[in-house]
Amino acid sequence: MFRQAHWNEPVIFQLGRKGRKGHILPAVEAEIRHTKHHPLPSLPKEILRQIPPKLPELSEVEVVRHFTRLSQMNYGVDLGLYPLGSCTMKYNPKLNEFLANTSSLTELHPYQDKSTVQGILEILYTVAKWLAEITGTHEICLQPAAGAQGEFLGALIMRAHHKFNGNIHEKTELIVPDSAHGTNPASGTMAGFNIVIVPSNHEGCVDLDALRSAVTKHTAGLMLTNPNTLGIFEKDIGEIANIVHGVGGLLYYDGANLNAILGKVRPGDMGFDIVHINIHKTFGTPHGGGGPGAGPIGVSEKLEKYLPVPRIVFDGKRFSLDYDRAQSIGKIRSFYGNVAVLMRAYAYILSLGAEGLVEAAEISVLNANYLLKKLSSIHGFELPFAKNRPRKHECVFSLKKLYRETGIRALDFSKRMLDYGMHAPTTYFPQIVEEALRLNQRNPLRKRS
Numbered sequence: 001m002f003r004q005a006h007w008n009e010p011v012i013f014q015l016g017r018k019g020r021k022g023h024i025l026p027a028v029e030a031e032i033r034h035t036k037h038h039p040l041p042s043l044p045k046e047i048l049r050q051i052p053p054k055l056p057e058l059s060e061v062e063v064v065r066h067f068t069r070l071s072q073m074n075y076g077v078d079l080g081l082y083p084l085g086s087c088t089m090k091y092n093p094k095l096n097e098f099l100a101n102t103s104s105l106t107e108l109h110p111y112q113d114k115s116t117v118q119g120i121l122e123i124l125y126t127v128a129k130w131l132a133e134i135t136g137t138h139e140i141c142l143q144p145a146a147g148a149q150g151e152f153l154g155a156l157i158m159r160a161h162h163k164f165n166g167n168i169h170e171k172t173e174l175i176v177p178d179s180a181h182g183t184n185p186a187s188g189t190m191a192g193f194n195i196v197i198v199p200s201n202h203e204g205c206v207d208l209d210a211l212r213s214a215v216t217k218h219t220a221g222l223m224l225t226n227p228n229t230l231g232i233f234e235k236d237i238g239e240i241a242n243i244v245h246g247v248g249g250l251l252y253y254d255g256a257n258l259n260a261i262l263g264k265v266r267p268g269d270m271g272f273d274i275v276h277i278n279i280h281k282t283f284g285t286p287h288g289g290g291g292p293g294a295g296p297i298g299v300s301e302k303l304e305k306y307l308p309v310p311r312i313v314f315d316g317k318r319f320s321l322d323y324d325r326a327q328s329i330g331k332i333r334s335f336y337g338n339v340a341v342l343m344r345a346y347a348y349i350l351s352l353g354a355e356g357l358v359e360a361a362e363i364s365v366l367n368a369n370y371l372l373k374k375l376s377s378i379h380g381f382e383l384p385f386a387k388n389r390p391r392k393h394e395c396v397f398s399l400k401k402l403y404r405e406t407g408i409r410a411l412d413f414s415k416r417m418l419d420y421g422m423h424a425p426t427t428y429f430p431q432i433v434e435e436a437l438r439l440n441q442r443n444p445l446r447k448r449s
């Protein structure tokens, strides 16, 4: 049985004693004197706090010990198996962490003069070009801070496109399959669309007849992830694209599941007009704890004019920021995006190269099918939909039988895995699977010759 460190650790407010200090800050007046050439603005007296804030008072070593003990009770990818489906990258090379933490990156400020940040602008410009190549899109915007924000931006671009064509009053509906991640309908709704749900067929894919009946002159677009949330590749994607494009709709690719198809097929070539990329899922950022992510979007040529500003541009000599885009939807996030996360993607792509990315895709599929084979023999584990088709980046089981026979739910099963030193897998998603348990696993790459 796995045992993690267990400390009977109180909350920090229960520790310490009055008068203890971890760090002595210089008095504000001394600081002002010290920087008299660049004096700090002083706060107006009326907003100065009279009563000091109730902060815990501890010595530095007490603080360090408190947080170290808490960290030892944490389970993380550095400790063992992390089969959380969908949500996180499982392989986070330490090299990426090192690069993202170098002071030449962390000490940059977005307000610095552009002549002093040519290096990072070049990195961002380059990573955007690589992402465009990988996704088969024309132009990338790095700003969105997560997949969900990329979706929201994508939906706003759909609106801008229909508005530009003079039919925004007609294009009011966004189609989403019933297997979609919850952020898809949420982002579409936030952008002002009415959501139309299409059911999945017995293969776990979009039901083409249902899609044909759902698509009307009101269809603004369709959001789809491929492979879908069951890990199954939507092989009818060509026909799906024709149906949606046939009424002037746009196709949006939710790139959360890009791992499996890296270097194999490109969303742009499948007919998608807008694509987001969950950088923190496909390009080496540890995201399990809900830490910062990045959700750049790529668009086809006709949609480029709507991308947020500023755009990083290169005139052959220097990089600069272009704000002069009349059709742009504006800004979606401050500055250029989550730069440290994008830096990790740069390092990941550079260190793997084109061949390594293909290998990463192949291994993610191999691992998901390995898990599928191993777990299929467990009593009460049933594979819903398309039993004979391989899964891509992950596999989803239904524990409905186990629940009916024993009362053990998917939630109980996944919590019990913690006792064995494994991170709990994702449960109850996608919602079309009863007692869903969803797993994947990413191992370090094989050594290439």
Ligand SMILES: Cc1ncc(COP(=O)(O)O)c(C=O)c1O
Pocket: 086, 087, 146, 147, 148, 149, 180, 181, 183, 184, 225, 229, 254, 256, 257, 278, 293, 295
């Ligand atoms: C299929 C799918 N789409 C979208 C998202 C949302 O991405 P993010 O968590 O980066 O906002 C997720 C997250 O798990 C997902 O699995």
